[in-house]
Amino acid sequence: MHEKIIILDFGSQTTQLIGRRVRDLSTYCEIVPYNKFPFEDETVKGVILSGSPFSVNDHDAFKIDLKDIRGKYPVLGICYGAQLMVSESGGEVSQPDSREYGRAHLNIFESNDPLFANLSQNSEVWMSHGDTIVNAPENFTLTASTEDVKWAAYKINGEKTWGVQFHPEVYHTEQGTALLSNFLDICGMKRDWTPASFIESTVRELKEELGDDKVILALSGGVDSSVTAVLLNRAIGKNLTCVFVDHGLLRKNEFETVLDDYEHLGLNVIGVDAKQHFYKELEGVTDPEEKRKIIGKGFIDVFEREAHKLKDIKWLAQGTIYPDIIESLSITGVTIKSHHNVGGLPEKMNLKLCEPLKLLFKDEVRKIGLELGMRPGLIHRHPFPGPGLGIRILGAITPEKVRIAQEADDIFISGLREYGLYDKVWQAGAILLPVQSVGVMGDERTYENTIALRSVTSTDAMTADWSRLPYEFLAKVSNEIINKVQGVNRVVLDISSKPPATIEWE
Ligand SMILES: Nc1ncnc2c1ncn2[C@@H]1O[C@H](COP(=O)(O)OP(=O)(O)OP(=O)(O)O)[C@@H](O)[C@H]1O
Ligand SMILES: O=c1[nH]c(=O)c2[nH+]cn([C@@H]3O[C@H](COP(=O)(O)O)[C@@H](O)[C@H]3O)c2[nH]1
Ligand SMILES: NC(=O)CC[C@H](N)C(=O)O
Ligand SMILES: [Mg+2]
Numbered sequence: 001m002h003e004k005i006i007i008l009d010f011g012s013q014t015t016q017l018i019g020r021r022v023r024d025l026s027t028y029c030e031i032v033p034y035n036k037f038p039f040e041d042e043t044v045k046g047v048i049l050s051g052s053p054f055s056v057n058d059h060d061a062f063k064i065d066l067k068d069i070r071g072k073y074p075v076l077g078i079c080y081g082a083q084l085m086v087s088e089s090g091g092e093v094s095q096p097d098s099r100e101y102g103r104a105h106l107n108i109f110e111s112n113d114p115l116f117a118n119l120s121q122n123s124e125v126w127m128s129h130g131d132t133i134v135n136a137p138e139n140f141t142l143t144a145s146t147e148d149v150k151w152a153a154y155k156i157n158g159e160k161t162w163g164v165q166f167h168p169e170v171y172h173t174e175q176g177t178a179l180l181s182n183f184l185d186i187c188g189m190k191r192d193w194t195p196a197s198f199i200e201s202t203v204r205e206l207k208e209e210l211g212d213d214k215v216i217l218a219l220s221g222g223v224d225s226s227v228t229a230v231l232l233n234r235a236i237g238k239n240l241t242c243v244f245v246d247h248g249l250l251r252k253n254e255f256e257t258v259l260d261d262y263e264h265l266g267l268n269v270i271g272v273d274a275k276q277h278f279y280k281e282l283e284g285v286t287d288p289e290e291k292r293k294i295i296g297k298g299f300i301d302v303f304e305r306e307a308h309k310l311k312d313i314k315w316l317a318q319g320t321i322y323p324d325i326i327e328s329l330s331i332t333g334v335t336i337k338s339h340h341n342v343g344g345l346p347e348k349m350n351l352k353l354c355e356p357l358k359l360l361f362k363d364e365v366r367k368i369g370l371e372l373g374m375r376p377g378l379i380h381r382h383p384f385p386g387p388g389l390g391i392r393i394l395g396a397i398t399p400e401k402v403r404i405a406q407e408a409d410d411i412f413i414s415g416l417r418e419y420g421l422y423d424k425v426w427q428a429g430a431i432l433l434p435v436q437s438v439g440v441m442g443d444e445r446t447y448e449n450t451i452a453l454r455s456v457t458s459t460d461a462m463t464a465d466w467s468r469l470p471y472e473f474l475a476k477v478s479n480e481i482i483n484k485v486q487g488v489n490r491v492v493l494d495i496s497s498k499p500p501a502t503i504e505w506e
Contacts, residue, residue: 002193002201005029005046005184006073008037010062010080012051016326016462017169018078020361021177022048026191027184030359031326034062037069046074046187049081051167055095055131056080056087063088074160074187076115076180079129082154082163092135099130103172104146106153113143113155115162117182123174125152125166133165160186195364195371199231202356206235210315215354216307217242217317218299218341219269221258222384224357225319227369229267231356232317234372241268241313243306245299248275248399249388251413252406261378274302278390279399286395288506292338295387299341304350316351320358321365323461341386361460382413382427383461391506395434400487405432407485408451415477416455425467428455430481431494431505439489448489451481455494456503464498 005022009015009031022029029048038044047069054061066088069075077085083093105122125146133151136142144153146166153164162183168176184191217232219225219242232240242262246255255271262269281294300316307313324339357365362383369379389405390397408430416422431452439446453474458464478491494501 002028002197003043003045003189004041005048005187005189006037006041006044007031007048007050008034008064008081010034010050010052010084011054012078012080013053014167014169015050016323016460018048018050018180019322020460021169021180022184023193023361023364025177025181025184025189026193027189028193035064037064039068044073045189046183047076048183049075049077049084051078051128052080054080056083056093057095057131070156070161071159074183075162076183077161077163078169079165079167082151082165083129083131083133085156085161085163086133086136086140086151086154089137089140091133091137091140093131094134095130096132100127100132100148101129102127104148104152104166106144106146106166108144108153110141110143110155113162114186115153115155115179115182116143117185119175119178119182124172125168125174125176126170126172127166129165195367198360198364198368199234199371202231203235206232206354206356210236210239210354212239213314214239214310214312215241215315215317216303216310216313216351218303218319219244219262219267220319220384220386221254221261221381222319223362223369223379223381224321224365226262226265226374226378227365227372228317228319228355228357229262230265230369230372230374232354233267238268240317241270241306241310243303244269244271245302246271246273246275247278247295247298247388247390248402249278249295249390249397251384251388252410265374270306272302272306274298277301279397282390282397284396288391289338291390291397291506292387295390296338296341299386307351314352315354317354317356320355321360321362322358323361325358326462339386363459380423382422382425382429384427384429385504389432391504392429393432394505401432404449404451404485404487405430408432408481408488411480411484412453412455412477415473415480419470419473421467421469421473424457425455425469426458426461426464427503428453428467430454433492437490441489446489449487450490450492451485451488452492452494452505453477454503454505456498458498458503461503464503466493466495466497 019031087093106125139157140154146152168179259271320341393401412430433450435450455467456464
């Protein structure tokens with residue numbers, strides 16, 4: 001077992017970023033809801049308290065008793081986390097007249113403080129708070145200020161406990177990574193979290209957990225489930241059967257290409273054509289969440305049916321990764337989208353779940369795939385959502401709309417490859433809108449569908465920006481779609497970032 005840092009999540013938008021920074025420092029960490037601290041886990045070596053949308057003075061703010069944590073582990077409170085320790089200890093946090101968002105400069109008073117080891121004076125830090133610490137109890141030592149904020153950082157005497165009002169996890173805090181690294185040193189972390197160590201420990205744990213049990217893996221052709229397949233294949237070999245479902249919402253020719261690919265990897269794969277089943281279940285359904293749930297359930301129906309045919313299957317493995325879970329089960333109670341493989345799973349399922357990548361971010365999964373010796377072309381594929389074109393065809397799904405979406409998508413993606421742009425974007429696809437408009441083609445009036453092109457840059461799909469694709473390329477793609485895809489007479493471009501939009505439209 002790897003020693004780990006626990007990040008207690010009080011609901012901040014940047015909690016995931018803390019996790020990523022810590023992992024980037026070769027240290028294993030887990031993000032857990034603020035009230036789910038794993039007291040029994042002996043591998044915990046330090047604790048970070050995240051920010052929060054709440055004010056510590058709110059009635060319904062997330063609160064916990066910190067007495068079992070402080071003093072027992074090194075603790076770093078960030079923003080709300082820092083404010084919480086002050087208010088819990090009898091200090092005062094209140095709302096000043098002005099909020100503080102954006103850049104500030106840090107004036108360090110205690111340069112011998114190990115949290116500030118090797119940090120230089122007056123570096124830029126990023127602030128995002130409405131509340132401020134006004135008074136701290138006597139055993140709190142002020143260690144740094146900014147021009148506007150007195151209590152920008154503190155240390156609690158006699159404990160390995162620190163608080164910072166700024167956000168070391170965000171890119172704009174110049175020495176944020178160095179500060180987090182100092183905290184990891186304080187916790188005595190060994191920095192031994194690497195792709196090779198992950199593979200070694202995961203294969204060992206899978207062998208122990210699965211023993212001689214038989215497993216089916218939901219394989220999609222995507223990066224996450226392919227890496228899962230190779231890991232499981234190493235752990236249990238012939239006891240693994242992969243099931244690839246054609247729900248009729250895949251990309252053009254995807255089913256055939258993927259099956260062919262996997263044969264070369266030496267995996268045992270069954271392709272299931274379930275198109276008609278899915279089309280029937282989805283008939284007339286327009287609500288995005290309902291569509292997601294139907295597709296999620298459809299997948300499980302197929303997996304259970306296949307498991308039954310194969311006999312003695314005990315486990316369903318999936319390529320679930322960390323963001324799938326984080327986005328589906330937000331602790332503030334707001335679900336953005338039910339990912340088909342998490343929130344979309346039926347409550348009662350006859351198979352046990354095996355998800356060896358469920359705590360990894362996408363870029364970590366890619367590193368592990370490369371370390372496993374998988375083909376870079378496969379590892380660098382764009383993500384493609386499990387519900388597929390089902391969430392890119394807005395409104396009700398019909399086979400005819402699937403054809404339109406597939407052809408438009410194929411022209412867009414082939415174009416990206418042809419122009420050498422494919423590897424420069426995180427993900428791209430064509431969205432079929434439920435909007436018809438008037439056009440003129442060969443002197444005839446048309447009244448046809450609209451395709452929106454969606455292409456984004458990102459590092460983890462948690463935030464994203466629209467890709468600045470060359471006009472010349474966009475002109476070619478638009479032209480080709482309108483000329484070749486029957487039923488489309490207009491192409492538009494999506495120029496929204498995430499947030500506030502999301503990558504997929506549903
Ligand atoms: N057509 C499919 N057949 C079987 N399983 C699927 C299918 N589509 C998705 N899944 C399952 O759902 C999981 C989540 O899908 P997701 O798209 O997030 O991951 P992926 O397809 O493995 O990778 P990528 O994000 O690169 O597309 C997959 O890892 C896989 O286990
Ligand atoms: O397997 C999946 N099942 C889903 O239900 C699902 N919904 C979104 N996505 C993918 O997740 C990333 C973030 O997407 P959003 O910005 O649309 O939430 C993007 O990469 C999306 O393609 C999904 N993947
Ligand atoms: N980013 C945060 O943690 C903000 C904490 C608190 N909501 C404030 O506005 O001060
Ligand atoms: Mg996928």
